[in-house]
Amino acid sequence: MAESALISDRRLEREAAKRRQARRGQAIAVVSSVVVLGGLAAWILTSPGWPVVRETFFSWSEFKNAFPEVLEGFWLDVKIFMVVEVAVLILGLAIALIRTSRAPAIFPIRMLGTVWVDLFRGVPVILLIYLIGFGVPALQLNGLPTEPVVLGGIALTLSYSAYVAEVYRAGIDSVHHSQHDAALAVGLTHGQAMRHVILPQAVRRVAAPLLNDFVSLQKDVALISTIGPLEAYRIAQIIQGENFNYTPLIAAALLYLAVTVPLARVVDRMGGAGAVR
Amino acid sequence: MSAAAPVLEVRGVTKAFGTRQVLRGIDMTVDEHRAVALIGASGSGKSTLLRCIDLLEEIDDGDVFLDGEVITDPAVKPVEIRRRLGLVFQAYNLFPHLTALQNVVLGDRRAHGFSKAEAEERGRVLLARFGLEGREHDRPDNLSGGQQQRVAIARAFSGRPRALLLDEVTSALDPELVGEVLAAVRDLKAEGMTMVIATHEMSFAREVADEVAFLHEGRIVESGPPERVLEQPQRPETRRFLSRLLEAGRI
Ligand SMILES: Nc1ncnc2c1ncn2[C@@H]1O[C@H](COP(=O)(O)OP(=O)(O)OP(=O)(O)O)[C@@H](O)[C@H]1O
Ligand SMILES: [Mg+2]
Numbered sequence: 217m218a219e220s221a222l223i224s225d226r227r228l229e230r231e232a233a234k235r236r237q238a239r240r241g242q243a244i245a246v247v248s249s250v251v252v253l254g255g256l257a258a259w260i261l262t263s264p265g266w267p268v269v270r271e272t273f274f275s276w277s278e279f280k281n282a283f284p285e286v287l288e289g290f291w292l293d294v295k296i297f298m299v300v301e302v303a304v305l306i307l308g309l310a311i312a313l314i315r316t317s318r319a320p321a322i323f324p325i326r327m328l329g330t331v332w333v334d335l336f337r338g339v340p341v342i343l344l345i346y347l348i349g350f351g352v353p354a355l356q357l358n359g360l361p362t363e364p365v366v367l368g369g370i371a372l373t374l375s376y377s378a379y380v381a382e383v384y385r386a387g388i389d390s391v392h393h394s395q396h397d398a399a400l401a402v403g404l405t406h407g408q409a410m411r412h413v414i415l416p417q418a419v420r421r422v423a424a425p426l427l428n429d430f431v432s433l434q435k436d437v438a439l440i441s442t443i444g445p446l447e448a449y450r451i452a453q454i455i456q457g458e459n460f461n462y463t464p465l466i467a468a469a470l471l472y473l474a475v476t477v478p479l480a481r482v483v484d485r486m487g488g489a490g491a492v493r
Numbered sequence: 494m495s496a497a498a499p500v501l502e503v504r505g506v507t508k509a510f511g512t513r514q515v516l517r518g519i520d521m522t523v524d525e526h527r528a529v530a531l532i533g534a535s536g537s538g539k540s541t542l543l544r545c546i547d548l549l550e551e552i553d554d555g556d557v558f559l560d561g562e563v564i565t566d567p568a569v570k571p572v573e574i575r576r577r578l579g580l581v582f583q584a585y586n587l588f589p590h591l592t593a594l595q596n597v598v599l600g601d602r603r604a605h606g607f608s609k610a611e612a613e614e615r616g617r618v619l620l621a622r623f624g625l626e627g628r629e630h631d632r633p634d635n636l637s638g639g640q641q642q643r644v645a646i647a648r649a650f651s652g653r654p655r656a657l658l659l660d661e662v663t664s665a666l667d668p669e670l671v672g673e674v675l676a677a678v679r680d681l682k683a684e685g686m687t688m689v690i691a692t693h694e695m696s697f698a699r700e701v702a703d704e705v706a707f708l709h710e711g712r713i714v715e716s717g718p719p720e721r722v723l724e725q726p727q728r729p730e731t732r733r734f735l736s737r738l739l740e741a742g743r744i
Contacts, residue, residue: 397549398586403576403604403652412599416590 273462282455282464289451290471293437296369296447297475300437301430303373308380313410315381316388329381336378342439345371349443368440376433383425387418427483431476438472448472498561499524500656500687501546505555506565507711508538508545515541517711518555521689523656528688530698530719533708534734539691540583542708543658546689547580560655576604579649579657584665585641587633593620593644594629597651605652619647623677639670646677656687664693675701695738699723707731 260266314322314329336344348371353362361367391414399409419426441450448471452464501523508516515538523529531539544550546557548564548571557565564574587596594616601612620629623643633641642662649657659678663671675697682688682701692698698705699719706716707730715728726732 394582394584394586395588397544398582398588399599400549400571400575401547401578401580401582402600402648403572404600405572408603412603413588417588420590 272460273466275461275463278459278461278463279467282452283467285455286448286452286464286467287471289446290448290468292365292445292447293434293472294475296365296372296437296440297434300369300372300376301433303369304376304380304433305426307373307377309384311377311381312384312388315385333378333381336374337382339375341372341375341436342442344375345439345443347371348374364444365440368443368445372433372436372440376429376436379429380426383422383429384418386425387422388414390421391417424483424486427479427486431479431483434475434479435472497525498558500560501689502558502561503542503546503555504558506542506545506552506557507554508541508550508552515711516545516552519708519711519713521706521713521716523687523689525687526685527703528682528686528690528701529716530702530705531689531691531708532693532695532698532705532734537708538711539708540660543580543660543689543691547578547658548574549580572604576600576652577655579652579654581642581645581649581657581659581662583660583662585633585638585645587641587645587648589633592630592632593625593636593640596633596644597648600648600652615651616647619651620644622680623647624673637670638666639673642666642670642674643677646674646681650681650686656689657681659688659690659692661691661693663697693738695723695735707734709734 263269311329311332314325315333317326339347345368349364349367352360352367361370395413395417396409399413400406404412438447438449441447441453446454448468449465452468455464456462499522501521503519503521506516506519507514519542521529531542533539541550545552545565552565555565556563559574559577563569587593588599591599594613597616597619598609598612601607601615602609605612607615617629620626623646625640625643625647628636628640633644636644642665646659646662662678663674666674671694675694678688678690678697679701690698690702702719704716705719705722706713707722707726707728708714709730715722715726715731722731723735726735
């Protein structure tokens with residue numbers, strides 16, 4: 217009895233000490249944040265140009281005026297993003313499966329996969345959007361899409377499917393080949409082994425980098441505006457040009473953040489889950 | 494002995510990895526209900542031979558027969574053959590993203606065409622049989638090495654294979670966990686399972702095997718009843734191998 221009382225005293229003491237340490241750490245963090253951020257804010261707010269900047273970038277009336285239109289344009293971003301994301305997930309997986317297959321029969325297709333990734337990953341997205349956006353309609357072929365939104369979406373899909381294929385491939389390669397052997401030994405076909413054993417493990421490992429690519433895709437949708445479509449950034453830019461006020465661009469930036477920040481939190485969550493697993 | 498064809502027959506099998514000749518002409522026969530223990534130094538090719546039999550490696554020459562039917566022919570579909578054999582690997586190779594029960598059930602559902610309910614019922618019974626009742630929903634990570642290896646044995650056995658190939662099922666285990674896994678193998682042997690058992694456990698080989706085959710430099714240089722091969726080895730290579738094990742305190 218005496219012994220257990222002794223131990224629990226010691227334990228309470230230790231826990232109290234830990235709490236003290238944690239409190240001190242938090243206090244230091246709060247104070248240093250306030251000092252740094254406050255200093256920065258004071259520095260900006262007291263700058264000679266601040267009154268003008270506040271009027272041209274952070275005008276509440278401009279914001280209220282521009283927001284509905286910018287938001288409407290943003291729905292186009294969201295729609296493009298969702299369609300392209302699904303296409304990228306499927307196409308990227310197909311390319312990764314082709315590139316990781318060792319069957320000799322599909323050697324030519326595998327070459328094609330390699331070329332695809334090299335090509336579309338190697339060309340800047342904005343260039344690809346231009347080339348496809350202006351090049352495809354110039355062919356004047358029947359049946360090919362000519363709408364800028366569709367062509368821009370195709371360009372984004374080509375580019376991001378190359379990135380995403382490599383992410384998937386890294387995941388597939390990271391699963392030890394003995395897992396494939398074990399799946400075959402159980403009587404599964406190669407396809408079943410991929411479907412039930414390799415891919416579930418691979419996708420789990422690369423979920424965070426995949427989402428990371430989607431955060432980046434979500435922003436790059438704005439690049440489509442270079443070939444015409446009126447999405448959030450483009451609309452904000454037009455209003456800005458009319459009123460000589462940059463606030464609409466801030467409104468657009470906030471809308472992008474409204475999507476990318478929650479996505480980023482999901483990425484964090486998954487990274488943590490992956491580490492513990 | 495019955496006149497029926499042996500369950501497994503290996504004839505003149507050779508296998509090289511690049512320039513390294515691993516198997517130089519293996520002959521081996523395993524009759525129904527019999528267990529052959531495959532012994533030999535590390536690197537002698539025990540795992541390679543078992544992988545060749547399960548068609549996970551392509552052999553260079555010779556043939557393997559299952560129930561009298563050649564299985565090492567390009568016209569034969571490996572998947573069909575693997576469904577008739579069970580293989581337990583040296584390191585567990587359980588599927589880490591699946592629970593113990595899902596590990597056992599996967600082959601029954603996808604390769605043997607059982608419904609989910611049927612497969613799960615069979616899986617539960619099997620896990621219980623190997624002392625894993627209540628652990629059905631644990632991932633391999635949460636099981637001890639001995640439990641993992643028993644799941645692996647249950648998984649290999651669940652497809653009711655014609656023969657079980659066991660590759661040093663205890664070599665990755667702490668000594669105190671070896672017993673429970675060997676008990677599982679003993680249990681299968683008692684049921685009449687035909688087995689090829691690669692092992693470093695000589696006492697176990699003696700106890701459970703009907704025949705011991707000693708693999709040396711790519712050939713089976715000596716084989717016969719355990720008492721004879723292990724106690725009165727005829728060949729100098731076998732004697733050297735056994736005395737080295739004795740010195741290392743492994744017998
Ligand atoms: N995929 C491979 N590529 C190249 N060499 C290999 C491969 N697999 C096995 N080997 C070689 O073949 C030889 C036999 O290996 P194997 O794993 O069959 O031996 P083993 O008898 O099972 O040894 P252990 O008792 O250590 O498990 C070794 O020299 C090994 O390096
Ligand atoms: Mg081995």
